[in-house]
Amino acid sequence: MLIFSTMELPDNLKKRFYNALLDAYRSRTELKRMVDFELKENLRSIAGEGTLKEVVYELIDSFDEKGQLEKLLEGAYKDRPEHQDLKSIYQEFLLSQPDSIISLEENNKPQSIVEENSDENQNNSNLISILTNFYENLFLRLTREILLEKYPPRKDNIPTIVEFIEQLNQAKDVDEYDKTKIQQLPESITDEKNTKLSASVLKENSTNKNEEYQKPECANFKKIDNPYSRYAKGSIVEDKRMFYGRDEFIDNLISSICNSPSAKNFVIYGQKNIGKSSILYHLEQKLKPQIIPVRFSMRGMDNLSDATFLYIIIYEIFKAFHKLAEQGYPSLTVQFPDVKKMQYNPQITFEDYMYDLSKKLRKIHEYRNAKLMLLIDDFSYIYGQIQKGFISENFMQFWKALLENKNKYFGTVLVVQGYMPKFINSFPNEFSMMDPRRISYLEENYARNLIVNPILTEKGESRYQEKAVNKLIELTAGIPYYIQIFCNRLVDYMNREKIMYVTNTDIERVKEELITGHNSLESAAFDNLISAGDENTDDISKEDIEAVLRDIAKKTKQKDYCDRSSITTKTLIPVDEILKDLETREVIKNQGNSYKIKVGLFKEWLSAHLIKIDSNNSFEESIVLITSSYNKRANVIGTGFAFYREENITYLLTCAHVVEDMGGENNVLVNDFPAEIITKGDIRGFDLAVLRVAELNHIPLLKLTILSPQTEKDLNIKICGNYLYSEEKKILRETVEGIIETSQKTVVIQSTEKATVWKLQIQKGRLRGGYSGAPVVDSETSLVLGITTNMENSGERGTAISIEALRKIWPEIPLEDI
Structure with a gap:
């Protein structure tokens, strides 16, 4: 049976429909009459009271929720058929429904419509199929290749649209409701109803059967300026028009600074790229001259010493007063301290400088009551330098003493990363006199403003369908950084596709661009x-x-x-x-x-x-940690992997030199279980060792293969190994990726036997101490090709001995498929 399925108004037409209704119905009374006569509904019960704009919005929203926007649009169009915008929207609405104008129920195939006469049956079956395809594609420029390929028209008997409908109505198994709907179709295409199918469907001289329907360009489209492009890389947002949701935070901070009788100290912390640096910038802009901001960043200052850090503060203070002088304030000059003296005794030299500076400030009227505020971005860099040993841990004690100095030389606003609690826990006493302020995600209304406001239309209207904004907030969680990234790509997309208004579909397409393809986001x-x-x-x-x-x-x-x-x-x-x-x-x-x-x-x-795919997971789960039972080798580790099991005995491979590094055969532990050495090669020859452990039955086995020395194609590989992390010597594991450079192979000899050694080039990650014995796995097949033996160039390159060496050190190996 032929049925008409429910139609939905595309998101890009809803905004235009809203504006068209406002233009077509200039008063609530006119709108009420249309709703009453055409829709048989009560306007007040649907939309309530309010301004005309509010009533129209509620009317559309109500019909949208019920899935009946088609009904509202059709009613308005029938009531105002001469209104060009309504007519255009109604026609475009029909164009957008290629899959739902007519559908066929599966349990009523068209060939069964007429039972009595097989010829008539076939004729009506073809007719319904043609008409179905015809209406499904008529409003999408009547995609001609469907009819050309499936239903070649006979030039001597091509019906008009009306003739199609009349013939269809003669079919016996079409119910009266569907016949009524079918008969209404020509009313919406009056200009074509008497046109032959060949004219409506077939374009003469067209041979491109792969031609796709192209969405008509918006004649009124104007390129949209992209205000997000400047900030999509995470730079400081200086433009006030692109900075939302942080004013209250900044104002509260300023209030605390100004209302305190002495200098105060604050710590701003939160995720990286949450907007802390932008807050610091706008805080600087808002501070009045009685609070003199000295803003600078610690980012990129390698090998920072106490003296260097303090000298940076002096230099930045000098720059701040120089900037004030350019704005018309009195100039101020304080002699820079001697560099050698600063290096020899940085803390005392710095305090002497600050004492001289404070004396001069008190002598100048404009600065007499001024407070210096150091606005230091990336202060957590100090913590990293302390961890690396470039700055003494005593520095934080000096920093606290400096802030607590009775002269109160300056206050501070420090910006640190999200691991602030760890920083504080390391120096609890030093941070006890600082006020922590956390920066979180934007509240929804501010996130919405950042999405909508920067690209309003010339009339000051939003370019978004409401659900599209909600979806964008869901995707970005209200983080300004991700809103800038997404909206930057979205505006580029709108300009490329000439789209004036954004729908959920557009959001989905841009999302796909960001997560897949050649232009997707990097990690x-x-x-x-x-x-x-x-x-x-x-x-x-x-x-x-x-x-x-x-x-x-x-x-x-x-x-x-x-x-x-x-x-x-x-x-x-x-x-x-x-x-x-x-x-x-x-x-x-x-x-x-x-x-x-x-x-x-x-x-x-x-x-x-x-x-990762399951084979990757099992690959990593097959890796074991090799350590020593000998106390003096506590910081020496290696890697191995399981490759064979016999009842409850698990066999593992590693390097011969790993066994030696552990202090010999009697000291080897595998995942803390004592290991027995079955066989091992020469460290200078076949650098392999076979171990067995009477545990580890849960560890998956890796399959081995021998790569032919004649292989010419470089192979993508992955290597998972153990390494020691940080000064605390934590044992971590990581998978790196790269290639076997088959053209760079060498041969190693032990006794009279030979085995291939492959050169490794690491492209993602790097080899580290502890990777010796790690399997070199073919990324495509997950088979082990060799064992990592050495690293070179700080882990960017390395070597691996071929699995072929295993049979030469263990001829009785029970595996036959290698």
Whole structure:
């Protein structure tokens, strides 16, 4: 049976429909009459009281919720058929419905419409099929190749649209309701109803059967300026028109600074790229002359010493007063301290300078009551330098003493990264006199303003359909950084496609651009969510964080939250500690022991890029840690992997030199279990060793293969190994990726036997101390091609001995398929 399915008004037409109704009905009375006569509805009960704009909006919203916008549009068009905007919208609405104007119920195939006469049956069957395809495509420029290929028209018997409908109405199995709807169709295409199908459907001299329907360009489209492009890389947002939701925070900070009788000290902390540097910039702009801001950043200052840091402060103070002098304030000159003296005794020299500066300030009327405020961005860099040993831990004691000096030389506003609690815990006494202020995501109304306001139309109207804004907020979680990134790409898309108004479909298309394809976001765009700081400040490795986030992304593909019990990824740090860290840093949200990733775009990106296949997981789970039972070798580790099992005995491969590094055969531990050495080669020859352990039955086995020395094509490989992390010597594990350079192979000889040694080039990550014995796995087949023996060039290159050496050190190997 032929039926008419429900039609929906596309999002891009709703805004125009709203404006057209306001133009067509200049009073509430006119609108009420149309709703009464055409729709048989009561306007007040639908839209309530209010201005005409409010009533029209509520009217559209009400019909939209009921899925009846078609009915409202059709009623308005019938009541105002001469209104050009309504007519245009109605026609475009029909154009947008290629799949729903007419559909065929599966249980009523067209060939069964007429039973009595097979010829008539076939004729009507073809007619219904043709008409179905015809109406499905008429309003999309009547895609001609469908009829050309499936239903070649006979030139001597081509019906008009009306003739099609008349013949269809003669079919016996079409109910009266559908016949009524069919008969109404010509009313909406009066200009074509007497046109032959060949004219409506077939364009003469057209041979391109792959030609696609092209959306007509908007004649009134004007290129949209892209205010987001400047900030999409995470730079400081200086333009006040692009800076939302932080004024109250800044005003409260200024109030605390100004109302304090002496200099105060604050710490602003939060995720990387949350907008802390932009806040510092706008704080500087708002401070009045009695508060003299000295703003600078610690970013990029390598090998920073006490003396260098203090000299930087002196120089930045000089620059601040020089800037004031350019604005008409009195100039101020204080002799820079001698560099050698500063290096020899930095703290005393700095205090002498500040004492001289404060005396001069008191002598100048304009500065007599002024307060210096150091606005220091990336102050957490100091913590990293302390961890690296470039700055003494005593520096923080000196810093506290400086801030507490009875002369109160200056106050401070320090910006640090999201691991502020760790920084504070390391120096609790030093931070006890500082006021911490956390920066979080934008509230929804401010996020909405940042999305909508920068690209308003010339009339000051939003370019977004409301649901599109909601979707964008969901994808960005109200983080200005991601709003800038997304909207930058969105405006480029709008200009490219000549789109004036944004719908959910447009948001989805831009999202796909950002997470897939050659122009997708790099992982660095999400580093602020993965890492709290850097390698010297993070307690949890990037690999563990990514593993948990991947698992959450995988488990929430079809739902908002996943239960804690479903997060089963293997990590070196307990999963619950990682979840707590992520929740503290506002990366994930916990609801009743269920978790979700807050930034929807990040979740989608993870799903597209970082979810590993099962073979990868088993590959990493096959890796073991090799350590020594000898106390003097406590900081020496190696890597091995399981490749064979016999009853409860697991056999593992590593390097011969790893066994030696552990203090010999009697000191080798595999995952803390004593290991027996079955055989091993020469360190200068076949650098392999076979171990066996009477445990580890749960560890998956890796399959081995011998790569032919004649192989000429470079192979993509992955290597998973153990390494020691930071001064605390934490044992971590990481998978790196690269290639085997088959053209760079060499041969190693032991006795009279030979084996190939392959050169490795690492392209993602790097080899580290502890990777010796790690399997070199073919990325495509997940087969082990060799064992990592050495690293070169700080881990960017290395060598691996071929699996062929295994048979030469263990001829009786029970495996036959290598």
